[in-house]
Amino acid sequence: MSLAFPKPEPRKTERRRVVTDRGRRRSDFRMAVMIADGGCKDRTCPCNNGRPVFRLEAHHVQPRSQGGPDTVDNGITLCQIAHNKVHRGATVNGRRVSGYEYMLSILRQHKASPDYRWAEAEAWIERRRKDV
Numbered sequence: 297m298s299l300a301f302p303k304p305e306p307r308k309t310e311r312r313r314v315v316t317d318r319g320r321r322r323s324d325f326r327m328a329v330m331i332a333d334g335g336c337k338d339r340t341c342p343c344n345n346g347r348p349v350f351r352l353e354a355h356h357v358q359p360r361s362q363g364g365p366d367t368v369d370n371g372i373t374l375c376q377i378a379h380n381k382v383h384r385g386a387t388v389n390g391r392r393v394s395g396y397e398y399m400l401s402i403l404r405q406h407k408a409s410p411d412y413r414w415a416e417a418e419a420w421i422e423r424r425r426k427d428v
């Protein structure tokens with residue numbers, strides 16, 4: 297499944313309108329990704345192991361700053377705890393990993409699933425990473 301939310305074309309003179317459209321696009325993206333996932337996708341997260349679930353958020357696998365689209369295929373639902381790890385890095389089994397590595401570890405948890413949908417975004421980031 298791939299849902300795209302095309303960028304509206306706001307008029308430059310309507311600054312308030314621009315902000316509103318962007319806000320709506322973000323909440324459409326968040327809602328679609330959360331419906332597709334049904335909860336935090338980090339299986340190792342405390343929220344999937346008996347702890348309370350904090351606010352659910354949608355993360356862009358391929359970052360928006362690197363051209364990542366607002367599509368379900370490029371989104372992953374994470375609670376606030378897991379989302380922070382994906383951006384700031386985390387300590388896993390005593391080893392410090394970057395946010396990017398942590399995100400890949402979450403995607404790997406789902407790789408065997410027939411509806412794994414992040415291959416394209418992941419491959420794009422891997423290619424980009426080798427170029428740097």
Ligand SMILES: [Zn+2]
Pocket residue numbers: 354355356379382383
């Ligand atoms: Zn994020």
Ligand SMILES: [Zn+2]
Pocket residue numbers: 336337338341342343344374375376377378
């Ligand atoms: Zn979680």
